[in-house]
Amino acid sequence: MGEMNLIGASVKRKEDYRFLTGAGNYTDDVVFPHQSYAVFVRSPHAHAKINAVRTDAAKKAPGVVGVFTGADTAAIGGLPCGWLIHSTATDGQPMKEPKHPILAEGKVRYVGDAVAIVIAETYNQAKDAAELVEVDYEVLPSVVDVRDAVKAGAPGVHAEAPDNKCYVWGHGDKAAVDKAFAGAHHVTKLEFVNNRLIPNAIEPRAANASYSRADDSYTLYVANQNPHVERLLMTAFVLGLPEHKVRVVAPDVGGGFGSKIFLYAEDVVLTWVSKQVNRPVKWTAERSESFLTDAHGRDHHTVAELAMDKDGKFLAMRVHTLANLGSYLSTFASSVPTILYATLLAGQYTTPAIYAEVTGVFTNTAPVDAYRGAGRPEATYVVERLVETAARDMKMDPAEIRRKNFIRSWPYATPVGLTYDTGDYEKTLNAVNKLADVAGYAKRKAESAAKGKLRGIGYSCYIEACGLAPSNIAGALGARAGLFEAGEVRVHPTGKVTIFTGSHSHGQGHETTFAQVVADRLGIGIEDVDIQHGDTGKVLFGMGTYGSRSLAVGGTAIVKAVDKVINKGKKIAAHLMEAAEADIEFKNGHFQVAGTDKKKAFAEIALTAYVPHNYPLDKLEPGLNENAFYDPTNFTYPAGSYVCEVEIDPETGVTRIDRFAAVDDFGNIVNPMIVEGQVHGGLAQGIGQALLEGCRYDPETGQLLTGTYQDYAMPRADDLPSYQIGTEKTPCTHNPLGVKGCGEAGAIGSPAAVINAITDALGVRDVPMPATAQTVWRALQSKK
């Protein structure tokens, strides 16, 4: 008898036992016979011409198996960019796509750019030999800030884009926006930087590649969020290897947050070189390499304006953004500040006209790509900072100005290209007001004042487009890949079930959530369902995990495959019970002839499918194994309301988050415990962005100044509050589970709430992120 009511139950996680006992299997834990170890020689300069790379001494060093440079790999194609953006605001030309070589060819373009790989019998030998590689650099002027990079005469990162502009992309009705601004009662304008972040999954990137002469095949273990995409991009677009001869395994992966979506140069070099040296080759990033070379996030400079009528009704929004793309185009770099950003600028509001212009800019910094939220945190920050500031400009209550402008009927087509299927923003706002005890705020503020402290409160009402993505819509917008998901249900003869999913879990708990979904639908025990993922050798196909898509898209593919199993089971049951197929109902784990007590358990049907003695073999194949691909018809639109309360010591600028309340609408929820955990983690990253984290490059030399945990302020336990979490529910209308996705919400919604609270406390218009004690103290002094 199966467990019932698994949907909505906080089932403890199946994966926890192995993680808690040290039995996880991460990429660096994998060691093959004859294992060799690689170290990359990296550029110490932000921009330099390579005159020569001398490897003789390194090649002769003890234990060295091989040394390879860009000269060896120059014939290999560059790393592809998965999304084509056109310069729609200017000449309409396709974006500039300079070659992104797997080892530097002739030039290095950021500190950390890989120049050579050294492979040795042991890691220490590889490290020692790497010290012997001599590179003759001719240092060139470099540029790291987007504002500097677009100035006339700035150092050019690529010959293909002498002005450093990859594209100038316009989105929305510019003429309508200009007209609305001309007639506006008031315009609220802000200029700010959305600070650059370094993802910092605690497991560093790692890869272990091996080649077999026996069958001319490759196996790549890699810390990655989407092994099939990794394989497709690497085989078809870079190395030209036969896809079916390459197996990519992403085993246990220690956090991703976007940074492990991408096809990185190291993964490709390792795969290629494993054949050259005919040995398994392993590389694990040191943390300093992670800081230097993991794709970074955010880094926008934005000027944003909101036009209103005299009642605070929004008339139009205009946004100009310079987006740092770094030195090379990473896998989804071009889409993050465009498709995933400007399409969200309506937020939760009826703003009728919106125009955004985004210039993607090359600089001598690490590539910038998707990091938890990817474009949507930047959009939310624009909208919610503008709205809160507009309320202050208009002397309106920040909740009331939002209510005045909320979208109140669905489906709702925004002026920036999305159609929200469902929502109830008033409900989440009301709920968060209650949860945050906004009514008691005045009293708390007075108490803080009595202690000599400044207290402030800030809202953020975010929306995100998740469940990436309808392939046809994405394709029309420039995506060079499909964004469906695949799933397979393998029913064993005893009725136990193994699920193969193209989604990838690197902390999200899919082994539990997906098992709940399947066990509930099949009416079997959750212990009878196993979830397999992360191996192209096992899973039929997959687009992986990012964009809060796993349950909405990957889960739906599994549900579709489960339903195929049930449909086949009905045919088998009809035969066994000599009934019409149309009369068979499946519920509570049994196939039952409607209106009778004749029934067969799921396991009996499974056994019959594999022991087909009494079976309609003339009409039906034996076996019980189904797969499905699911391509969503729309994005999903999780939305929520956050309230942050800060207390600031005016003497020191030290800012403490006293209360943080979050009410999210994720649609239906399968495992509330896991969902809350996702929100906690997202909030920590958003609060980290707002208060602590900021990647800094030296503007003169292009050196990364925040290259260790001593310089880059990762949120620690005593930097963060405990959170108050609530949910409201409007189920997604276009997937069978009614789910929307929850992985990114916290990181998307929270930064604006924190900065709105700080600016409220200080009585200033803006405070840059991260609002460190020094920044806050300075903002207070400038006010005096």
Place this chain on the structure above:
Amino acid sequence: MPVKVSMTVNGKPATAEVEARTLLSTFIRETLRLTGTHVGCDTAQCGACTVHMNGRAVKSCNVLASQADGADIVTIEGVAKADGTLHPMQEAFRQHHGLQCGFCTPGMVMSAIDLVKTTPNPTEAQIREGLDGNLCRCTGYHNIVKAIQAASASMR
């Protein structure tokens, strides 16, 4: 120059000749193949490599294997009972969803056991302060704090 090191790891003797520069974390992971101890940084900041050395939590990436010569080491693999029953701290992490990707988890558990040993009934503030040497990027620490609070009650 190789050095000979001998220590007790999870109750069993472990002896090997290693390069003098070998870190305790490398010795545990590579020589003994106990891969539950993770390495997340190279500056003794993240705490993923935390083990118990003579009953005290230490960051094993910040100790040379030779410095641990003669020591009694417990890694995450030695925390549960021999029959597989989880230690109360491990069980509390499971019950309170104090882990997501699992990478920082071994270090967190080792630090948390030490924390509760030295501060038997910690307040939330004491727990947060006590976790200062361990980074987690997934959980926002909220549920780790709850787990340690619960474990401290059950370990009393």
